[in-house]
Amino acid sequence: MPRVADHDQRRAQIARAFQRLLAADGFAAVSFSRVATGAGCSVGLIQHYFPDKDALLRFAYDDAVSRLGERVRVRVRNGEAARLPVAEVLLDSLVELLPLDAERDVEYRVRQGLQAQALHHPGLAEVARRAGRDLLGYVTAVIGDGVGRGEVDAGVDTGLAARVILATVQGLADQLVLSGADAFPARDALGQVVAAVFTGNRAVRDR
Structure with a gap:
């Protein structure tokens, strides 16, 4: 029986080959022929799917x-299962957006590269708006x-606080890429900003 x-x-194989090339060499250097080489397939096969x-840009974005969102959801599930304070769950999940290892560095570069293209590309702009809205x-x-659990003051503007966080x-992610992941403790810096909102939570503020 044929497979x-x-x-x-x-x-996914094709999209991730594209992502690796974009992260390594920038948008202008990416072509179907280079993606085909990276994915171990023919240009014709790429054109069959995209x-x-x-179409490839939108799928790759x-x-x-989606992969980032899934990792955030896993962090949230694990934190809730461990009955961690809400602030700590938030901090652990947002750390997934920071380029602290090779996988997250590639994802950061892909998101930044395609977000820049989204300024002039309606399809990519739709993905960017949805991702931003969901986050x-x-x-x-x-x-x-x-607020409901007493970790955040009742008078806090939740939408504004979310935007600040x-x-x-985003600023920490940019600095990490420009200065190197070992240049400063990015998680600690983010923890201070989260703690400034979650003023009732000493677990994050004082560690």
Whole structure:
């Protein structure tokens, strides 16, 4: 019996070869022929799954965002199962956005590279808006949960606090890539900003 192709796996294989090239060499250096070499397939196979570069860009962007989101969800599930304070769960999950290892460094570079393209690409802009909206909604909801549990002051503007925290995450990520992951304790820096919102939680503030 002939082997049935795993189309989802092949799409992911191609998209991740594209991501590695984008992270290593920048957007302008990426071509279907180089992606084919990196993915170990033919240009024709890539065109079978992605009729043009725009389709590949959108899928690759969505794939990077989805993998990041899954790791955040795992962190949240583990933290909730361990009955950690809300602030600590938030901090552990947001650390996944920082390029602290090779995998997260590639994802950061892919997100940044494709987000820049999204300024002039409606399909990528849609992915960027959805990812940003989902992340903002998550952080805002966690802060709201903190209000309910007494970890956050009732007068805090949860949406504004979420934006400040996310802006800090982005700034730290940029600094890590420019100065190196060992240049400063990024998790501790982020922890201070989270602790400034979760003023009732000493577990994060004092460690």
